[in-house]
Amino acid sequence: MNDKLIERADSLMRRRSFVAGANSEPAERGEAGQSADAVPLEEVPVLTEVVDQAGVQAHEPEIPETSPQAMQNQQIESAVRARLEQLLLARQSELAVEIETWLDEQMPQLVIRAMDGITDHLVALLANRARDDLLPRLENVMHLADGEQAEADDSE
Template sequence: MSDNVIDKADSLMRRHRPVPAGDAAATAAKSADVDDLPVLTEVVASADEPALSPSIRDIEELLRERLVAALPQQRELLRRELASWLDEQLPQLVMRILDGITDQLVAQINTQARMTLLPKLQAVLEAENEKPAD
């Protein structure tokens, strides 16, 4: 492999060696070779290894696989967190709501009893008091 790298470097240096003045054919060949220099943003593959150029479909498939692999773990974490929250918070929330309902129910029963039951009881007592004694 090191011989391959050395051969490539040697070839590159030969292509870009200074051309003697007056050699028009060599100057034209040199200017054509300048365009094939790799730029730092390009991926240059050697003959031994294929070029890496993943397509969008490959990337999407990889992401989909990772997502599918991560979903069961995330679902389990969410299930545990939800169960823990329900165990801690739900009883307190239900008790507060029931306390509020109980207070509201007692207040409503007192109001209704004063408005309807109390007058009936007073009427019964007055009717009993107005009866002549036997």
């Protein structure tokens, strides 16, 4: 995994140096399209240094001291949440009945509209397919039947 990470970091560094050099004026560019100030890619260091985990100090974020204003805001917020939960529990059955009533009124109309749209689409699709597929097949059957009828008339 470390090798993949190093390769990706190296690739990123190379892309960044290329993009940074792309903003230079064309007159300032030297050979190979690089600006005069750009460092050649051969001199860009490859990220290969392995860092010892023991040498890395864990950075623990400092916990800010809570001010009286912050504590008061937190208390107000928790009181409001508690009150909303109480109201919701008290009104839950009323809300459920209202939602069910609304769904009973709206759902049949929406389903009928959706089914009408599906029916119209199906009829149009069947008509197109019948014209494209079925009609040529029926014409072939009719031509074969006409040919057989003509042969039967000739043989009599």
